[in-house]
Amino acid sequence: MRRLGLRARVTAVFTLGAFGLSLALSGVAYQLTRQNLLAERERNLVRSAYFDAVLVRDGLRTDNPVIADVLRNLDTGETRRPVLRRDGQWFSRTADVGITDAIPTGLQQLVSEGTPGVQLVSLRGEPAFVVGVPLDEERTGYYEVTELAELRRTLNVLATVLGVAALGTTLAGAALGSYASRRALGPLASVAGAADEIASGDIGARVTRDTDPDLDRLAVAFNHMVDEVQARSEADRRFAADVSHELRSPLQTLSAATSVLVRRKDELSGRTSAAVDLLAEEVTRFEQLVADLLELARSDRPADRRPTDVVDLARSVVVHRGMDDAVVDVTGTGDTADVDPRRFEQVLTNLLDNADRHGGGAVRVGLCVDEATVRLEVDDEGPGVPPDERELVFDRFARGRAASARGGTDGTGLGLALVSQHVAAHRGRVQVADRPGGGARFVVELPARSS
C-alpha cells in the first residue's frame, strides 16, 4: 500500500482520535443515562406495586372476593398490568390476557418462597419490568408487568443524538487535523514551490516570511541558502569573465606580432615557417576561444529582442560566407520577428561553422517565419549526429565521436554551447535530428514575438 503522506497521517490520527474519544464518551453517557433511567423506573414501579399489593391483600381478605373486580379496582393506569397468582391459578384483567407468559418462573419461585423481586424481561420484543410481591406465601403472589416501550424510545433518541454528536466530533476532528497539518506543513509546500521555481530558472524566487517564529526559521534559512548559492555562482561566472577579459591584452600582442611573422614567412626556413603557421593558427583559435568564453559568460543575460528582418539577416550571413544565396529556403507567412539580431546571427553562423567542420558544409538553410514562431533549420550531408550524442553536442567543449576520430579540433568547442545559450535567452529550443536523405539537421525554434 502506498505510504501516506505526513498530512494524511496527521489528519487520520486526529480523525481516529476524535472518533475514539467521542465514541467512548457517547457510550459512557448512554450507558449511565440508561442505567439511571431504568433504576429510577424500577424504584417507582416497585413502590407502586407494593402499594397495589396492599390493596389487593385487603381486597382478598373479604369473604368470597371476586378477584377480577379487585384487580380492576386498582388504579394502575394504562401501563402497569396487575396479575395475581392464587392457588396455582392466574388472574388478570380481561384486557391483559396472555401476559402471564411474561412472568418468569424464576421470579415465581422467588415469590412463592416469600421474597419479592423485580426482573427485566422481554415482552413481545419490548423490554418490560415484572415486579413480584408475595402476599400469602405459597398461596398468593401479586405481579405487575410494565412495558417500557416509551423508555426504549427515549433511549433510542438519546442514542441517535449521541451518535450524531460523535459523528460531528469525528468530522470536526478530521477538519481540525487537516487544518493543523496544513498550517504546520504549509511552509514546506512553499519552500518546495520556491525550489521548483529556482530550478526552472527563476533564481530570484524566495520564500515569504511567516509570522510564526518556528515556521519563519525555515523560510529565513532557505532564503539565505539560495542567496549564498547565487552569490557563489555569480562569483564563479565573474571569475570566468574576468580571466577571459584579462587574456585580451596579451592576445592582442600575440596576434599582431604573429601577423608580422606570417608576413615574413618567405624569409624563414622551412621549419621556422611551419612553426609560424602553427603559431598563427593557434593564436587565431585562441582569440576565438576567448571571444566565445566571454560571450558565453554573458549569454544568460536576457536577449535584446527587436523587430528584425530575419530573412534578410540570414541571406546576408550566407552571402558573406561566400555561399550561394539559393541555399536559403524561405517559407512561412512573414520575415520579421522579435529577435536579438546579434545573437541570432551568431546562432546561424555557429551552426554553419559546425556544418562546415563536421558535415561537409551546409546544403540548406531553412527559414520559416509565421505569427508565433521562427523556425531555422541548417542541414548538412555529413555523417549526422548519433542519437545518444544529440544532447551532448550542445555541452561546452563536447567532442563528438566522429570529430575526435578525425582529430579535427579547429573549433573552440563552444559554438554549439553558445547556440544553446542564445536560443535559451530567447526562450526557444534547439535540437538536432536526422536530415531526410542523410546527414544532420539542426532545428532552432524561437517565439516570434517577445511577449
Added chain:
Amino acid sequence: MPRLLVVEDDDRIRLSLRMALEDEGYTVRDVSTAEEGLAEHAATPADLVLVDLMLPGMDGFDCIRSLRKLGDVPIVVVSARDDTHDVVAALEAGADDYVVKPVAVKELSARLRALRRRARGDSADAPKTLRFGEIELRPEAGEVALGDDPVHLTRTEFRLLCELADQQGRVLSRQQLLDRVWGYEVFGDDRLVDVHVGRLRRKIERDPANPKHLLTVRGLGYKLQV
C-alpha cells in the same frame, strides 16, 4: 603613406601594433598617453588615429572629444572593454569606429582602409546638390548647411548622410548601411549605425527627438525623407 597615430598605454601592444601596421603600409607614430597624443596631433596632424579607452591621466573618451575639437580626423577605438555602455559612449564622444581587443591585424587594416575611403566627394552617383527642409547637401564639395550655417560633420557622418540621400525615400537596413558606410562585413553591430544616426540628427535636425528627415523605420532600418 598615410600617417597613423596610435595612443595605447600597454607597451607590448603598442609595439606589436606598430610593427604590424607599418607592414600594412602606414607611417606610425605611437604614444602612451592621451596628452602626448594630442600634442603630437596638434603639431603634425595624422590621417587616422587609433585610441585605447583606458589610459593613464586623460582617458580615451576625453581624448576623442579633444581630437574632435581639432578637426574631423577619423578615429578608431581599440579597447578591451566590450560593454555596450562604453561602445556607445565612445561613439557619442566622436569616434568613427570601435573594435574590441584582440583584433586581427587584417580586420583592423580593412576598417582603416574603409575609413580612408570615406573621403569627401567619394559618392560618384550622388546628386550635385540636395535640399530638404532647411538642409543643403553638396556631396561632391563635401559640405552641408543648415539654413545659412555650415554644419561640421565627421567623414563617417557625412558618408552616412550621403548614402541615405542617395537612396532618398527608400529604407536602408542597418546591415546595408554598415556595408555601404563602414565598408566591411561587421555583423549586427547596430550600435555603430544607431549612434551615428543619433549624432547626425543632433547636427541637422531642428528637433532631434522628433526628426523630420532622418527617420527610423521600425524593424527595417532608416530612411531620408526629403
